[in-house]
Each structure stands twice: as C-alpha cells, then as structure tokens.
Amino acid sequence: MPPFKQFVPILDWGRRYNRESLASDGLAAVIVTIMLIPQSLAYAMLAGLPPQVGLYASMLPLVAYALFGTSTTLSVGPVAVVSLMTASAIGQFADAGTAAYIQAAVLLAFMSGGMLLLFGLLRMGFLANFLSHPVIAGFITASGIIIAVSQLRHVLGVQGGGDNLVHLLDSLAGSVETLHIPTLVVGSLTLLFLFWIRSGLKPLLMRLGMNDYWAAMLTRTGPVIAVVATSYAAWALDLGSHGVALVGAVPSGLPSLQLPSIIPGELSQLAVSALLISIIGFVESVSVGHTLAARRRQRINPDQELIGLGAANMASAFSGGYPVTGGFARSIVNFDAGAATPAAGAFTAFGIAIVALFFTPSLAYLPQATLAATIIVAVLSLVDFSILRRTWNYGFSDFTAVAITILVTLGLGVEIGVACGVLVSLALHLYKTSRPHMAVVGEVPGTGHFRNVERHKVITRSDILSLRVDESLYFANANFVESHIYSLLDKQPEVRHVILLCTAVNEIDLSALEALESVNRQLADRGITLHLSEVKGPVMDVLRQTHFLDDLSGKVFLSQHAAVAHVSELEDAGHGPAPHNWEI
Amino acid sequence: MPPFKQFVPILDWGRRYNRESLASDGLAAVIVTIMLIPQSLAYAMLAGLPPQVGLYASMLPLVAYALFGTSTTLSVGPVAVVSLMTASAIGQFADAGTAAYIQAAVLLAFMSGGMLLLFGLLRMGFLANFLSHPVIAGFITASGIIIAVSQLRHVLGVQGGGDNLVHLLDSLAGSVETLHIPTLVVGSLTLLFLFWIRSGLKPLLMRLGMNDYWAAMLTRTGPVIAVVATSYAAWALDLGSHGVALVGAVPSGLPSLQLPSIIPGELSQLAVSALLISIIGFVESVSVGHTLAARRRQRINPDQELIGLGAANMASAFSGGYPVTGGFARSIVNFDAGAATPAAGAFTAFGIAIVALFFTPSLAYLPQATLAATIIVAVLSLVDFSILRRTWNYGFSDFTAVAITILVTLGLGVEIGVACGVLVSLALHLYKTSRPHMAVVGEVPGTGHFRNVERHKVITRSDILSLRVDESLYFANANFVESHIYSLLDKQPEVRHVILLCTAVNEIDLSALEALESVNRQLADRGITLHLSEVKGPVMDVLRQTHFLDDLSGKVFLSQHAAVAHVSELEDAGHGPAPHNWEI
Structure with missing residues (x-):
C-alpha cells in the first residue's frame, strides 16, 4: 500500500461499499444511537460535564474513527473509565461544571488526541503491551467500584465526592442525614428495574418464545425505557419542585467547531493525565477491537488504531467534546446488530445529531438519579474479582501486580493505580530476570539430551560442571550468575571443566x-577451563566482534553432548585443557 | 553463623588479629592518612562545606566501617562524585557554607545511612545490579568533567557556579574578566606540578633505581607536597592579602557527637537525593571492593557492605560529617600499602584525629587553588570516553544507554543523569524482550539438532512449522508472538502442525x-495442531496447574526431534492430529 493510503483505511474498504453494507450499517446505527443517548448523558455527568458535552463527544469522533480506524465494529464515544479519569484529572484545578472545567476537558481531549496520533505515526502501538492482562482486569474492576460508589450519591440524593474509595465512602457517610427520600425512590426503583432487566428479562422473553437475538436486543433497551419512564414521572409528578435533581435544559443544536484554547500552565499539569488516558483508552479500545475482530476472523492494526483514536479525540476537542475511546458495551451492540464497516459509526453520529437538534427539550425532565442508576448497573458488570483467584492460583508475580493495582486504585485513585500496576509488573519481571533459574544438568542416558539433575535421572561426571542458565545474560543478572558459578565450584572442588x-x-x-x-x-x-555450548546465532554474532572467543580458555560447541563427549575424552586420556580453537 | 555475628564481621576477623596484621595495618594507615588530609579538605570544598567537615567525615565513619564492613582494604571517606551530588542536592535550598547548608549535609548523611542500613537488613544488595557497567562508566566520566570544570573557578580566581556543564561554562565565560592573576599563578603551577608528578615522576624515580613499589608510593605524595609548598608560599609571600583565597582558620579538635536535627520539610526534599547518593555510593564502593578483593582471592558480601556503608554514614551524621563511601584512589593506596584487615581504616581515623587536634593551624595558609588543582587532577583520571567506542562496537542498547547517561549528566546534572541512565537501560532491555527474536528451525541432517533455517542447511517439511521463540513469554511480548505466528502461517498456508x-x-x-x-x-x-517441545521443568510445573495442557490440540514433547518425527509419521500415514495426551 502506498504510504498515504496506509493511514486512511477508508480508501480501502470504501471502494467495496455496497447496498448490503449500507443496510447492515444503517440498522446497527439505529440500535446503537438509541443505546448511546442515555450513555452519553450519563458519562458526561460522571465526568462532571454538562449533558450536551456527552452528545458532542458522540458525533464527530465517530466520523473521524470511521475514516481512520481499522475495526469494523468498534463504537467510539464517551466510556466509563475514561470519564472517571477525566473527572479525576480536571477536578484538581477546576470546579465541575464551570467554564474552566469544560475548557480543560476539551484541552485534555486535544492533548490525548495529539499523543495518540504521534504514537501512531511513530508506530508505537507496542507500548500497550506493557499493560499486562491481569493488571488491566484489576484496574477495570477497581475503577468499576469507584465509579459505582461515586454515583451512589445521585441515587441517595446526598452531596459528596472524592477521587478514591476512602474519600467517597467518607463523604457518603458524612452526608447520610441529608438523604432525600423522593430521589432515593426514583433511584432505587430504576436500579431494581435495570437489575431485573439484566437478570430476569432475557430468560422471560426466551421462555415466551422470542429468539436469542431479539431477546438480547430488547434487554439492551432497558436504560432507554428507564429514561423515558422516569422522565415522564418527573414531568407528571413535578419531581423537580420536590427537590429531585433533573438534567435540566440541554442546549439544542450541533456543537460549534472551535480551536481548543491552549493554556501553557494547564498543558504541563494535564500532560501525565492525558498520557494515562491515552494509554488506558487505547488498551481498552484495542482489546475490545481484538476480541470482536477475532470472532469474524478479521484483524485490527494496533498502530493504525492509534491514529483512528487520535483522530477521534482531535475531532472531539474541535467540537467541544471530551476524551473518547472504543467502548465495550456499545461495540458489542454494534457487532450484534450487524455493523459491517466503520460507516456504521458515522451513521450513529448522524442519529445523535438528530437527537441533539430536535429532542433535547424532552431530556430536561430526566432525573440525574436515573442516569446514575444506569451507570451503576453498567459498571458493576465490569467488576470481576475472579482475576484475584486466577492469578493467586497461577503465580506470585501476576497476583501481586493485580492486588497492588486494585488496592492502589481503590485507595489512591485511578491515575496512581494504573501507573503502579504497570511499574509493579515490570519491576517484578525485572526482579525475576535478575535472579535467573540455573540448573546443573546431566545427560538423560542414551538420548543426548541434558536435563536438570534434580528433576531427572541423568549421568554426570565429577570433573565436569554442566550448567544451564535460564535467562539472557544482561547487566541486572551478570553479577548473580558469576557468583552462582563460584559458589557451585566451592561445593564441587574437583571440577576441571x-x-x-x-x-x-x-x-x-x-x-x-x-x-x-x-x-x-x-x-x-x-x-x-570454561566452555560454552549451543550458543544462538545472534549471540554468537555479537561475541565474534569481541576478543572474548580468543581469550576463552575452552571451546564453543554445537551441542552440550558434543562438549561433554570431547571434554570427557580429553580428561580420560589424561590430556590438559583442549587446544585453543572453537567450533560452531 | 548466628544471626547477630553475621552482621558484625569484626567478631570473625578480630579473633584472628595478631602482631603481623597490626604492623601491616599500621603502615597502611600512616600512608593513607597523609594522602587523606588534602583529599578530605578538597572534597569538603567541592561539596560546598567548611574544611573541618571533610576531616570529621574521615574519622568515625572509618571506625564504623571497620566494625561492619567486609572488605579488608576498602577505604571509606569523602569521595568526589558523592561530594558533587551532595552539593547539587543541598544547593537547591541553602547557600554553601551557611549553618543551614551544613545541617542539611549532616541530615543527608543520616538519611543515606538509614537507607543503606535498611537495604542491608532487607538483603537488597541486588538493587545495585540494575546499574549497568556502561552506565556507571558513562556517569563517572561525565561527573569527572563536571567536577573538573566546577573547580576551574578556584584555579582562575573567578566567581561562578552551576550544577551542570552548560551552567558552569556559562558562568565561567561570564566572569572571565575578573580573572585573578596571583591565584591563577598558584593554581596553574600546582596543576602543572601535579600533572608532571602523575606522568613524569614515577618513570624518573625508576630510572634513578627506585623499585616500583616505592616509586608508586612517592608519586602519590604529590598532593601533599603541593599542599606544603603552596601553604609555605602563601605564608611567606602573604598571598592572602594579595587576594588569593586561602582555606583560613580551621577549628581544631575532634567533632562533638550530636543527633542530626531533623526538619520534616527537608526530609522529603532530600529523599530522592539521599536515595541516589546511597545507590551511587554503594555501587562505587562495591565495585572498588570487588576489584581489590578479587586480586587477593577474597570476596566481599554486598548485603553486608550495605550495612557497613550505612553504619559509616550514620557515624558521619552523628559526628558532623557528610555522606561518605568507599573511594577508589585511597582504597588502592590502602591496598598497595598492605592493609591486612579493616582495622587499617580505624588506625587511619586515629591519624586524622591527630591532625584535627594538633595541625589545623598550619592549614590556614593553604590556598583553595591548590585544593582545586588536586581535585582536577584526581577526577580527570576518572574521565574515560573509551566506553563510548567500546559500546558503539558492541551493541545499540549499551551505546544508547551510555550516550544518554553522559549527555544528560553533562547537560542537566548528576541526579537526573544517573536516573536517566538506569531508566533508559531498563527500558531498552524491556523493549528488546517485547519484540523477541523468533527463528523458524529445521533439523541439521542426521544430528537431531534444530537450527535457524536462515543460518544453516536444515531439513524442513511444508506441513510442519517448527518455531523457536528466543525469549520468556510474558505480558510485554505475548501479543507480538501471537501475531508473528499468524503472519508466518499466512505465508505458509499448507502448515498442519x-x-x-x-x-x-x-x-x-x-x-x-x-x-x-x-x-x-x-x-x-x-x-x-499446536505442539510444544523441550518445555523446561519450572514452566511445565506452572502449566500443569492450568487447563492449558488439557485443551492443547497437540502434545508436549521431550525434544523437537521427537515432535517432528511423531508428527511426520502421523501425516505420512494419513492420520489426523495426534490423540490427546502429552509426554515429557
């Protein structure tokens, strides 16, 4: 592919677009649009932003991803974890809902978009690999709990806030006497309804003879039903004047295109947050994209995904939105609804635009408790502590990394949590490689294969020490390996090779x-005498550039068997060390 | 050894102490004391501290190390790099020479001592292994340049300062018109004399019939001769009233024992510096200790060295000193002079105490230019850019790590420099392991050995893909390896195993x-079908705890040869995949 086309996948799939794709994409877009409306409003609230910002973040970014992304089914927009991270990043220096806060959210999207584009152009998609699966799982679980607890106040009708579990629970406990009964009624009824939809509706529909596909689709309309029903109740019973917090007037119309206002001081304050949001957003998006692509025997290109997500965040920033990424729940819906190409995303953007133009007045009566309840139900499905059991059974490092990620995320917040997770898992890996496993080996009789003397019945000689080092040799373990060799020789003083x-x-x-x-x-x-055996080609290439092979007292052998055979023969014949040369 | 004795090596070697050890240690102590006086004064000046602080740091710390250290020849005290790091750490929040500055230096020694003791008790000596040899070499070279340039102002008699090369050169250039001729004369004559001593005196003495040992010893008295000669000149010519900066009145007497005054704000400001000083000091000390111990077929114990150095720094803090560590130059002198046990250090402390009690008045006329010249000559011997050429020839990672360490140390200062060096070398290592070398292998005919198809003439089959992964499989490379397997299969669609x-x-x-x-x-x-071969014992143990082996479509074979033979037979007989079970 020519260099330019490589960065714009639509030039590839766009030429094959036909009426059939249009029908599939159109249907998927209608279903995703309906689902996306409450989600966009809810996640904007979670991020501390006015509801229309959630809608703005669900329009142009989808079009940008459709142009540059490689997943056929990924649905981009506001997501729970990134919304929480946005709130946590901006909350440090602006009050939620103020103009400065909104401006900072736009700037964050701009910075995150710029970083993603840069990483994409530099082909640095591999960076995401440094977040291990268990760390991601632990982080998502802990974030889910923080998000759910942070939304409890809207359901209870109390004040409160906080970045981590300790602060959140503290603030809830301190304000429990301000409990607002009408809000609690709306919130808890919505919660019960949504939980029932999740667990009870689908089996019921299937017992009533509905097929699996339509039962699943109807189940997903739960939040929309809750939105419509509670909005109607709020209007009919005038809940607003009884103190139930409502969404209120949402400005109608499309977002105006604008350059983000760049304040140098904020740039440096937000840099680390923008980086973490970029990485987490990218990892979340790529893992959803991978999973869905695999089901259709397709593949996504992580480096191009960086560009797609970068473009989406840039588009969000230029249209007054906030950081976006590919979301799990809505991508599944898009996939199940049959989206065939990235165009489905662009059609969804069109659907959201219609809502923003004509339906915002009907959102005014929507209780915030309803949105909070939809968030709680959505994020609790992310909470899964089984990763702790699985890693506990598997190994110390994975368990430790997950446990620290969960504890730090809950106790100190999302940004420190994910940073700790990455650093701890890398540190544990480095620690392991700094103290490599080394096995004294002997020959499994008659096979020419050498195995650990402690695990297998093998043949050894007291004058030969055959040692297998189970790790690359580098600065972190060089001293350790050297000392280990000397201590083995102390125990076996008759060794000559x-x-x-x-x-x-x-x-x-x-x-x-x-x-x-x-x-x-x-x-x-x-x-x-020191010998080496079975040295790999690339390592041998490096050694050949040095004097090491000239100075080596012994030889380099193609196999351990050949080495032992040669040395044994010399020793048994009473010769000294082998003459100096080496074979490979 | 019982747990307590293990931490106090003197209980071991002290019982074997005899008259012969006493004679050797005593002679070594006299020689080291003479050499240590100008060094202590000079490094205190480098650290921005009054001269007596250098003497204080050369008494009790030596006794503490003698009690707890394991090297028979390491000489502990003020050293160049740690003095520079001390100046750079404290200079941020106090002016050199003020009471607050001295207090902070004492606190730094206390914190560094505490950290070293803690690491020692936790047996964390392995941490030093994460500083690679090339990074250390690059760091020492860059620090040497910074130190030498920082002392130039004392030789030129101008004002100036700075933490890194850019600031230092800038400040020198800006103050060149204030050049002080008498100071310049003293400084440059001393410099010339010391350089001649280094390069010309030893050959001359040997030509005059002196043996190697005494020629080397006399050569090392160069700085002492310079100190005596320039002090005399300063007194005789009254250089002080001509504007030549002299050391001035040095309080005589022993340091008073005191608890360091701990200011919580300073604790957190100094924490990172104390950590870096501890690590650098430890690494420098251990590498000197290792080198000298190896010459005598002895060994040092890095974990116990942490305790020895920790005790030395604590002792320094309690007696008004500043951070100390084992120095290269003086340890070599100690070694060459025949020190037999750590007691030599304690005797040296006694020698310094005599000087502090009776000889300080004679130090008042010592020109600062002389001390600066001794520092310049000493540190220029540390400067060695050959590490750049060696790593350039060896490999990209080592070269990059060294180059970045040198550039950052010169450009931004010692603390950032060494931190960058460690992080860059670890990052490069992790990057490499995240994109492991993988080789498609085939059998070297008739040997049962499998080698890279691109390097050797080997036998392969189009329906079998034998792939050797040259790295442990972990989160950072799991996706990369997975993708690589699929892309190999795309190129070879007839593969069945x-x-x-x-x-x-x-x-x-x-x-x-x-x-x-x-x-x-x-x-x-x-x-x-997917098979594995030659899986190591520890890896197999882990896999056995999971369902992986039950779900694996193929088998696990003891050798690649057995695997290929088994699969070939099946395919040639027209069977399907092997029945499910696995061998090892």
Missing part, C-alpha cells in the same frame, strides 16, 4: 560479557 | 498463557 549450556541465553550485553571474561580469568587461575 | 520449541522460554505468565490459549483455539479453527 565448566560448560555453560546457552540455549536460553538470547542476549549477552556488555556488562554480562565483562562478567563472563572475569569468570574465564578466575577459572583459568584455578586451572579450570 | 505448529511446534513451538521452548528451550529459551524460562517463564510463561498469565498474559502469555492467555495468548497461547488463543493461538491454540485459532489454530484449531483452521485445522492446525
């Missing part, structure tokens, strides 16, 4: 080379 | 296991 089996040594860096040179010298002082 | 050769796979974490499960499922969908 040390043979390092290098099957697992994928790299030898300069620090490790210096350690090997030191081992070679110190062994030579004691009259012990 | 994929056999992963796992000799280099030392770990499979949960993220990687999920990726393998996904590969297994996707291959099964396409009618391709």
Whole structure:
C-alpha cells in the first residue's frame, strides 16, 4: 500500500461499499444511537460535564474513527473509565461544571488526541503491551467500584465526592442525614428495574418464545425505557419542585467547531493525565477491537488504531467534546446488530445529531438519579474479582501486580493505580530476570539430551560442571550468575571443566560479557577451563566482534553432548585443557 | 553463623588479629592518612562545606566501617562524585557554607545511612545490579568533567557556579574578566606540578633505581607536597592579602557527637537525593571492593557492605560529617600499602584525629587553588570516553544507554543523569524482550539438532512449522508472538502442525498463557495442531496447574526431534492430529 493510503483505511474498504453494507450499517446505527443517548448523558455527568458535552463527544469522533480506524465494529464515544479519569484529572484545578472545567476537558481531549496520533505515526502501538492482562482486569474492576460508589450519591440524593474509595465512602457517610427520600425512590426503583432487566428479562422473553437475538436486543433497551419512564414521572409528578435533581435544559443544536484554547500552565499539569488516558483508552479500545475482530476472523492494526483514536479525540476537542475511546458495551451492540464497516459509526453520529437538534427539550425532565442508576448497573458488570483467584492460583508475580493495582486504585485513585500496576509488573519481571533459574544438568542416558539433575535421572561426571542458565545474560543478572558459578565450584572442588549450556541465553550485553571474561580469568587461575555450548546465532554474532572467543580458555560447541563427549575424552586420556580453537 | 555475628564481621576477623596484621595495618594507615588530609579538605570544598567537615567525615565513619564492613582494604571517606551530588542536592535550598547548608549535609548523611542500613537488613544488595557497567562508566566520566570544570573557578580566581556543564561554562565565560592573576599563578603551577608528578615522576624515580613499589608510593605524595609548598608560599609571600583565597582558620579538635536535627520539610526534599547518593555510593564502593578483593582471592558480601556503608554514614551524621563511601584512589593506596584487615581504616581515623587536634593551624595558609588543582587532577583520571567506542562496537542498547547517561549528566546534572541512565537501560532491555527474536528451525541432517533455517542447511517439511521463540513469554511480548505466528502461517498456508520449541522460554505468565490459549483455539479453527517441545521443568510445573495442557490440540514433547518425527509419521500415514495426551 502506498504510504498515504496506509493511514486512511477508508480508501480501502470504501471502494467495496455496497447496498448490503449500507443496510447492515444503517440498522446497527439505529440500535446503537438509541443505546448511546442515555450513555452519553450519563458519562458526561460522571465526568462532571454538562449533558450536551456527552452528545458532542458522540458525533464527530465517530466520523473521524470511521475514516481512520481499522475495526469494523468498534463504537467510539464517551466510556466509563475514561470519564472517571477525566473527572479525576480536571477536578484538581477546576470546579465541575464551570467554564474552566469544560475548557480543560476539551484541552485534555486535544492533548490525548495529539499523543495518540504521534504514537501512531511513530508506530508505537507496542507500548500497550506493557499493560499486562491481569493488571488491566484489576484496574477495570477497581475503577468499576469507584465509579459505582461515586454515583451512589445521585441515587441517595446526598452531596459528596472524592477521587478514591476512602474519600467517597467518607463523604457518603458524612452526608447520610441529608438523604432525600423522593430521589432515593426514583433511584432505587430504576436500579431494581435495570437489575431485573439484566437478570430476569432475557430468560422471560426466551421462555415466551422470542429468539436469542431479539431477546438480547430488547434487554439492551432497558436504560432507554428507564429514561423515558422516569422522565415522564418527573414531568407528571413535578419531581423537580420536590427537590429531585433533573438534567435540566440541554442546549439544542450541533456543537460549534472551535480551536481548543491552549493554556501553557494547564498543558504541563494535564500532560501525565492525558498520557494515562491515552494509554488506558487505547488498551481498552484495542482489546475490545481484538476480541470482536477475532470472532469474524478479521484483524485490527494496533498502530493504525492509534491514529483512528487520535483522530477521534482531535475531532472531539474541535467540537467541544471530551476524551473518547472504543467502548465495550456499545461495540458489542454494534457487532450484534450487524455493523459491517466503520460507516456504521458515522451513521450513529448522524442519529445523535438528530437527537441533539430536535429532542433535547424532552431530556430536561430526566432525573440525574436515573442516569446514575444506569451507570451503576453498567459498571458493576465490569467488576470481576475472579482475576484475584486466577492469578493467586497461577503465580506470585501476576497476583501481586493485580492486588497492588486494585488496592492502589481503590485507595489512591485511578491515575496512581494504573501507573503502579504497570511499574509493579515490570519491576517484578525485572526482579525475576535478575535472579535467573540455573540448573546443573546431566545427560538423560542414551538420548543426548541434558536435563536438570534434580528433576531427572541423568549421568554426570565429577570433573565436569554442566550448567544451564535460564535467562539472557544482561547487566541486572551478570553479577548473580558469576557468583552462582563460584559458589557451585566451592561445593564441587574437583571440577576441571565448566560448560555453560546457552540455549536460553538470547542476549549477552556488555556488562554480562565483562562478567563472563572475569569468570574465564578466575577459572583459568584455578586451572579450570570454561566452555560454552549451543550458543544462538545472534549471540554468537555479537561475541565474534569481541576478543572474548580468543581469550576463552575452552571451546564453543554445537551441542552440550558434543562438549561433554570431547571434554570427557580429553580428561580420560589424561590430556590438559583442549587446544585453543572453537567450533560452531 | 548466628544471626547477630553475621552482621558484625569484626567478631570473625578480630579473633584472628595478631602482631603481623597490626604492623601491616599500621603502615597502611600512616600512608593513607597523609594522602587523606588534602583529599578530605578538597572534597569538603567541592561539596560546598567548611574544611573541618571533610576531616570529621574521615574519622568515625572509618571506625564504623571497620566494625561492619567486609572488605579488608576498602577505604571509606569523602569521595568526589558523592561530594558533587551532595552539593547539587543541598544547593537547591541553602547557600554553601551557611549553618543551614551544613545541617542539611549532616541530615543527608543520616538519611543515606538509614537507607543503606535498611537495604542491608532487607538483603537488597541486588538493587545495585540494575546499574549497568556502561552506565556507571558513562556517569563517572561525565561527573569527572563536571567536577573538573566546577573547580576551574578556584584555579582562575573567578566567581561562578552551576550544577551542570552548560551552567558552569556559562558562568565561567561570564566572569572571565575578573580573572585573578596571583591565584591563577598558584593554581596553574600546582596543576602543572601535579600533572608532571602523575606522568613524569614515577618513570624518573625508576630510572634513578627506585623499585616500583616505592616509586608508586612517592608519586602519590604529590598532593601533599603541593599542599606544603603552596601553604609555605602563601605564608611567606602573604598571598592572602594579595587576594588569593586561602582555606583560613580551621577549628581544631575532634567533632562533638550530636543527633542530626531533623526538619520534616527537608526530609522529603532530600529523599530522592539521599536515595541516589546511597545507590551511587554503594555501587562505587562495591565495585572498588570487588576489584581489590578479587586480586587477593577474597570476596566481599554486598548485603553486608550495605550495612557497613550505612553504619559509616550514620557515624558521619552523628559526628558532623557528610555522606561518605568507599573511594577508589585511597582504597588502592590502602591496598598497595598492605592493609591486612579493616582495622587499617580505624588506625587511619586515629591519624586524622591527630591532625584535627594538633595541625589545623598550619592549614590556614593553604590556598583553595591548590585544593582545586588536586581535585582536577584526581577526577580527570576518572574521565574515560573509551566506553563510548567500546559500546558503539558492541551493541545499540549499551551505546544508547551510555550516550544518554553522559549527555544528560553533562547537560542537566548528576541526579537526573544517573536516573536517566538506569531508566533508559531498563527500558531498552524491556523493549528488546517485547519484540523477541523468533527463528523458524529445521533439523541439521542426521544430528537431531534444530537450527535457524536462515543460518544453516536444515531439513524442513511444508506441513510442519517448527518455531523457536528466543525469549520468556510474558505480558510485554505475548501479543507480538501471537501475531508473528499468524503472519508466518499466512505465508505458509499448507502448515498442519505448529511446534513451538521452548528451550529459551524460562517463564510463561498469565498474559502469555492467555495468548497461547488463543493461538491454540485459532489454530484449531483452521485445522492446525499446536505442539510444544523441550518445555523446561519450572514452566511445565506452572502449566500443569492450568487447563492449558488439557485443551492443547497437540502434545508436549521431550525434544523437537521427537515432535517432528511423531508428527511426520502421523501425516505420512494419513492420520489426523495426534490423540490427546502429552509426554515429557
């Protein structure tokens, strides 16, 4: 593909677009639009933004993703975790709902979009791989709890706030006497209804003879029914004048296009948050995209996804929105509804535009408690502590990384939580590689294969130490490996040859080379010869550029078997160390 | 050893102490004391502290190290790099020479001592391994340049300052018109003399028939001669009244023991600096200790060294000193002079105490230019850019880490420099492991060994893909490996069996296991069987705890040869995939 076309996938799939695709995409767009309206309003509220900002973030970004994204089914827009992160980032220096707050949200979308585009152009999609699956799972679970608890105040009708579980619970407990009964009634009825829809409606519909597809689709309209019913109740019973918080007047019309106002001080304050939002948004989006693409035997291109999401966030910033990404729930709906190409997203944007133009007056009576209830039900489905059990059974590092991610996210907030998760999992990995497993090996009789003496019945000789190092040799483990060799020799003083089996040594860096040179010298002082076996091609290439192979007291063998055979023969014949040269 | 004795090595070597050890240690102490006086004064000046603080840091810390350290020859006290780091840390919030500045230096020694003790008790000596040799070499070289340039102003007699090369050169250039000729004369004569001593004196003495040992010892007295000669000149010519900066009145007597005054605000401001000073000091000390111990076929214990250095810094703090560590130059002198046990250090402390009690009046006439010249000559011997050439020839990662360490240290200062060096080298290592080398392998005819098809003449079959992954499988590379397998299959659509050769796979974490499960499922969908071979014991143990082996479409083989033989037989006999079970 020519360089330009590569960055604009629509030029590829657009040429194959036909009436059939149009029908599939159109139907999917109608269904997603209906679902997206309450979601956009709710997540805007979660982010501390006025409801129309949620609608704005659900229009142009979808068109931008349709032009540049590679997933056929990913639905981009406001999502729960990114909305929470937005609130947490901006809340530090502006009050929710003020003009400065909205401006900062737009700037955040702009910065996040810029970073994603930059990473995409630099082909840095691989960065997302440094977030391990367990860390993501733990982070999403902990974020889900924080989000659910943060919305409880709207259901209870009390004041409160906070960035982490401790502050949130504290503030709820402190304001419990201000409980507002009418709000509580609306909120808890909506909650009960939505939980029943989730768990009871689909089985009921299927028992009534509805097929699986339509039962699932109808079940997903739950939030829309709740919105319509509670809005009607609020209008009919005049709940607003009884103190139930309503969404209120939502400005109608399309967003005006504008350049984000860039304030240098805010740029540096928001930089880390924008980076974390970009990474989390990208990872969430790519994992949804991967999962759905695999079901259709398609693939997505992570580097191009960066560009698609970057363009979407830029579009959000230029149209008064806030950071967006590919959401799990709505993408599933889009997928199930049969979206065939990214155009479905653009059609959805059109649907939202219609709502923004003509239906905002009917949103004025919508109780905030209803939106909070839809958020709580949506995010509780993200909460899944089974990752703790699974990692506990699997291994120390994975468990520790997840446990720390969950605890820190709950206790100190989302930004520190995800940063800790990444750092802890990398630190644990580095710690493990800094103390590699090393096995003394011997030959499994008659096979030519060498295995750990502690696990297998193998043949060894007291004058040969065959040692397998199960790790690349680099600065973090070079001293450890060197000391381990000396301590093995202390225990087995009759050794005359040390043979390092290098099957697992994928790299030898300069620090490790210096350690090997030191081992070679110190062994030579004691009259012990150092050999290597099964050195990989790329490692051998590097060693050949140095003096190490010339200075090595022993040889390099193609196999451990050949090494042991050669050395044994020499020793049994009473010869000294092998003459200097090496084979490969 | 009982737990307590393990932490106090003197209980071990002290019982074997005899008259012979006493004679060796005593002689070494006399020589080191003479050398240490100008050094202590000079490094105190480098750290921005009054001269007596350098003397204080050269008494009790040596006794503490003698009680708790494991190196027989390491000489602890003020060193150049740590002095520079001290100045750079404290300079941010106090003016050099003020009482607040001295107090902060004491606090820094206290914090650094506490951290080292803590790391020692937690047995965390391994942390030092994360500083690679090339990064250390680059850091020392860059620090040497900064130190040398920072001392130029004392030789030129101008004002100036700065934490990094840019600021230092800027400030020198800006104050060149204030050049003070008498100071310049003293400074440059001393510099010339010291350079001549280094390069010309030893050969001359040896030509005059002196043996190598005494020639080297006499050469090392150079700074002392310079100190005596320029002090005399300053007194005789009354240089002080001509504007040459002299050391001035140094309070005589021993330091009074005192608790450091702990100011909570300073604690948090100094924490990062104290940590970096601890790590750099520890690494410098351990590498000197290792080098010297190896020459005597001794070993040092890094975890116990942490305790020894921690105790030394605590002792420094309690006696009005500043951070100390094991220095290279003076340890070499100690070693060459024949120090037999850590007691030599305690005797040196006694020597310094004599000087502090009786000889301080004679230090008053010592020109600061002389001290600056001794520092410049000492640190220029640390400057060695050959590490750039060596790493350039060796490999991209090592070179990049060194180059960044040097540039950042010179451009932004020592603390950021060393932190960048560690982070960049770890990041490069992680980047490499996130995109592992993978080789399609085939059998070297008749050997049973499998090698890269691109490097060797090997036998392959079009229906079998034998793939060797040259890295542990973990979250950072799981997606990459998965994608690589699919792209290989796209190129070779007739493959019916994929056999992963796992000799280099030392770990499979949960993220990687999920990726393998996904590969297994996707291959099964396409009618391709997935096998593993040569899985290591520890990895197999982990896999056995999961369902992976039950779900695996193929088998686990003891060797790649067995795997290929088994699969070939099945395919040639026209069978389907192997019945489900696995061997190891």
